[in-house]
Amino acid sequence: MRLETFTVGALSCPVDAYLPGRLTDRPSPALIIVPGGGYNHVSPREGEPVALRFLAHSVACFVLHYPVGDAIASERPLDTITQLVDTLVERADELAIDKDRMAILGFSAGAHLAASYGTLRKGRHLKAMLLGYPVITSGQFAHRGSFDKLCQSGEERSMYSLEDQVDAQTPPTFIFHTADDATVPVENSLLFAMALSKAKVPFSMHIYPSGIHGSSIGTESVGTPNAQLAGWVDEALTWLFGIWDFRE
Numbered sequence: 001m002r003l004e005t006f007t008v009g010a011l012s013c014p015v016d017a018y019l020p021g022r023l024t025d026r027p028s029p030a031l032i033i034v035p036g037g038g039y040n041h042v043s044p045r046e047g048e049p050v051a052l053r054f055l056a057h058s059v060a061c062f063v064l065h066y067p068v069g070d071a072i073a074s075e076r077p078l079d080t081i082t083q084l085v086d087t088l089v090e091r092a093d094e095l096a097i098d099k100d101r102m103a104i105l106g107f108s109a110g111a112h113l114a115a116s117y118g119t120l121r122k123g124r125h126l127k128a129m130l131l132g133y134p135v136i137t138s139g140q141f142a143h144r145g146s147f148d149k150l151c152q153s154g155e156e157r158s159m160y161s162l163e164d165q166v167d168a169q170t171p172p173t174f175i176f177h178t179a180d181d182a183t184v185p186v187e188n189s190l191l192f193a194m195a196l197s198k199a200k201v202p203f204s205m206h207i208y209p210s211g212i213h214g215s216s217i218g219t220e221s222v223g224t225p226n227a228q229l230a231g232w233v234d235e236a237l238t239w240l241f242g243i244w245d246f247r248e
Contacts, residue, residue, distance in 0.1 A: 001055060008064075008087050009080040011071060015087075016063040018051040019095065028060040029101035029244050030088055034081070036108025036132075036214060039068050039149035043214060045222040046107040046132075053217055053233050054105075058248045060097050062088065066113060072150060081117050085125050101244045103171075105130040105236075108184060108214060109146045112136065112162065115192065118173070119165035128243045130174040130236055133181055133213055136162050136188035143184045166195035172202040174239050176232040183213035204239050206232055 002019040020028050031054055035046035042065050051061035064084055066077040085102070092099040104126055106114030111134030118129045135143045138151075138161040151157045159165070173196055177189040186207060196203045211229040216222045218230035241247065 006087075008083040009067075009075055011067055011075045011080070013067060013075075013080050014065045015084060016047065016051070016065075017095070018048075018055045018061040018063070020055060020058050020060060027092070027096050027098040028058055029103070029246055030060045030062065030095075030097040030099075032081070032084060032088070032102070032104040032114075033061055033063045034066065034104065034106035034110035034114045035063065036106070036110040037068060038143070038145045039072065039077070039109045040145070041068055042066070043107070043110075043216075045216045045224075046110065046214070049217055049219075049222050050105070050107075054237070057237055060095065066110075069149065073152075077113050077150070078116050078120065081113060082121055082124075085117070089125050099125065100127070101246060102126050103128040103130065103240060103243070105132070106134065107132040107216065109135050109143070109150075112146060112150075112160070115162050115173075116160060118171050119162050119167070120159070122169040123171035126171050128172045128174070128240055130240065131176075131189070131192070132232070133177045133184055133215075134175065134188055134192065135184055136192045141185040141187040141191070143188075163191040163195045166192070166199050166201065168199050168201065170196065170199060170201045172243055174204045174236050176206040176208065176229075176236075178208045178211035178213075178215070178229065180210050181213050204235075206235055208232075
């Protein structure tokens, strides 16, 4: 394993890169990880612990610390993530990653940012996106705090209500959520899945019976042990490797 940190965007936002060791000459698939935090902070337990799980399966991981809070006024998070995708494409040979096997994984508000890239920017250069207990809608089931931090107008709230932005160019999507999520209602995932279905975008959705919001990988190591929910990682790997046509 190699660790590297670089920056992207006008605010020089840090990106923590977790790169597989060079065991072969084959480039690694790449996964951008976008932690949650209500657009107020970046959750540590949805960054490195997640990266290490995917890295163990030969996936290079890039954890983005995007603008949050007052910094959003200086740089829109969607622009930052666009810069990161473009940087990975430009540096693919140097980082030993396969630019044709790239995906994005976001959690909560970070999943909203990932899905914003997948819809509003058409997921350019990405083969897939994965969304954990995502913030999606600004309507009835909204996580109001996320939209209050991100949006500066009613027009922006409408634009960032992502169930209305899905089209045939949205990347294939993996979604997981818990039915009793008390912070971001499960209806967020259901609305997005219905939009994907209507647009005929392939998707896989996993609704687990119970679990707290922000569970990350659902293990004792991150303080959210939940044996059933923790299965999402293996489900996601199987699905993602199928999309990528990749074997370890």
